Amino acid sequence: MAQDASAEAEEGGAGEGEAGEGSARVSAPPSERSGRLVDTLARFEPALYALWSGACVLYAAVAFYGAMHRQTGGVWSAPLDDVFIHFDYARAAARGYPFQWTEGNGFSSGNTSIAYPFVLALGYLIGFRGLLLMEWAALVACMSVLGFLLVGGRILDRVGFWAKYLLPGVVLAVGALDWSLFSGMENAFHLATWALATGATLNLVEAAERLESPRVLRALGWRAGVAGALLYATRPESVVCIATLGMFAALAVMRARGGLRAGGRAAGATLLRVGIPGALAVVAQSIANRAFTGEWSANGAIAKLALNNPYMTATEKWDTYLFLLKYVIVRNTEHHFADAQPWGWIIPMLALVPLASRATRRFALLLWAQIVGWLLLVALNGQVRWQNERYTMPAVAWLLVLAAAGIALLVSRSWGAAREASARREGKAARIFWGVRVALGVALCAALWVHQLPRMRDQIWFFARASRNIRDQHLVAGSILKEMNVRRILVGDAGALIYAADRPGLDLIGLGGYHDLPFARAGVHGLGASLELVERIPPADRPDVMAIYPTWWGNLPAIFGKRLLGVPVVGNVICGGAEKVIYRADWSPLEQVALPFDLRRGEQIVDELDVADLLSERAHGYQHPHPQAGFVVFSVLPEPVVPGEDRFDAGRVIPGGLSESVRLRAPKGKGRLLARTVSAHPVTVEVRADAQVLGTLQFPGRSGWSEASLDLPPGLPETMALTLTPNGGEWADHHLWVLEGGDGEAPARERVRDERDGEPRRGSVEAPPGR
Structure with missing residues (x-):
């Protein structure tokens, strides 16, 4: 610790450098007046920074919301339709239906941000109804960004108290980030929860460095963990942040306790305290999803992640991932950060500078780990290219914190000065080096401003x-x-x-x-x-x-x-x-209890697979060949039995030579397997039960619905594991039934009368499993 403090003093890292630089001037006792002035400035400086940050946030917010109101005639709106998904969930929660998109639809995992709708619901309850809920979202966004800047300032304090005043201007200078922060989406609130978790972790680290008691460290560790759980509940990708914050705190505890041997156990305990609440939040969400929706994953992950695409090969998924990963980097550096190449690369270059200072290196590594981890995660999301790249914006915000620190280090007089500065003088080389750094910092800031200004104008107009x-x-x-x-x-x-x-x-x-x-x-x-x-x-x-x-x-x-x-x-x-x-x-072509067109008199349905109905497929262990096969199709065609009615059915296309498999109940007596398809050409499908060939389904080929059956031999197991393989060409498997009993064909006229009268046929057929 003594070595770190000495090194930071030499570089001016935590503010000590500035004091050390002027130690000759303040070595004599100050006058009473100047002492009071210094004490007053020190007391009010945090409030001054908060006011400065708030003014910058307000200026940026007015620029975006003012432009919006000029185009909407003073009406509150939002630049993304997805903002109102949050509003839907928030209104439902305020009305007593939490976790529902609309009242009566039941639990939904479709809102990826669990926490944000409840923050909006609070505004709804206190009177921000209708489109005024966007006004509440704007207030939440402004306060959230302010909280982020306050915690970010703690990192820049390592350079000098003055350095943090650069942060609001740098963070809010990128139009695409502002667009997302003020859009009404959860981006701003996410940065606020990040600030809460990061601030709690910094408190834990500082307490460890002060050698506080284990009891204090335990309390601070659990506080950081609870804040991390809220962070995860705001954006699930924040598992990266929780993991890195936990490691950051654990390493600080281990270093303060004297290394791995003496402090390893305390470091491990710290890591668990920071991580366990977030892990419990992950488990709780997964269990709730499974209990109420039947899926472990959230709806957003299912719909958006290429990993869940059943038709893509592993190579295609990997190529898609690499494409999106490259996209999220290039789109920001070569588009959002500047209006021309290569000026956008200045921001990541500046963000690398804090790695060169001992005073900021640990914090720079923390933020860089989060930036890289975040981008690696969001590149899994196929929607990352849309909505003005809002999914990447948390990483952009952290990158800009580092860029602000980089600018501060470049213009800091003490950072990088020769060690002779501690001997009350600076060499000529050191002064020249400082002048070059200041000139470089000013030039880079000017270049960024010139090339970001057109982007800022575009983003404000786009927002409106x-x-x-x-x-x-x-x-x-x-x-x-x-x-x-x-x-x-x-x-x-x-x-x-x-x-x-x-x-x-x-x-x-x-x-x-x-x-x-x-x-x-x-x-x-x-x-x-x-x-x-x-x-x-x-x-x-x-x-x-x-x-x-x-x-x-x-x-x-x-x-x-x-x-x-x-x-x-x-x-x-x-x-x-x-x-x-x-x-x-008009949903009249749909029916809830599907009957075969070829159902014979007295025949009963033993089991049924409605192909492409995911619940029916799940109940029957259905597997289609994949990837690049088993694509879903559907048809609405005239029903052969009931003239004038159309019937819907979906199915899967199975290429010739590939197989689909399913588990179906076998008939107790004589029975048959009946299948439905749509095929203009003849199709033959071989049916096997394990290694035994049961026969083939022969479809003659016609323009409408077509059904074929084969008789099932006796002695089959109670549950048959069937494999169906088309020979030659492909077929579209729409429906499978296992039937038993029957004494012949039912006359079509009698079936029509029975169905229309609502008497024996449809009313007597018991709904099979999985329907």
């Missing part, structure tokens, strides 16, 4: 225009739907529309969630899988309208909707399409 786009399309469409008094709205981009309509919704992407139906995972598999889940929803609870971008969803609106009206957006820079279209929904 995007906010106007959200107002003109999403909020207007939501207001129309509210006046229509609809029952439930199907959307493909949960957010402002549902918030403005204040009606229950169903999100096809899956972020919103609907009870335990896995819409997020179904969205990854394909639209047909999502429609299979809509089929499971009771008809009275299905959406009666759709408000979607028609270009996103193929023939969904053409088959299941009737156009009512469109809501356009002019000068679009952020919305997913030029027109949001509202359709009246």
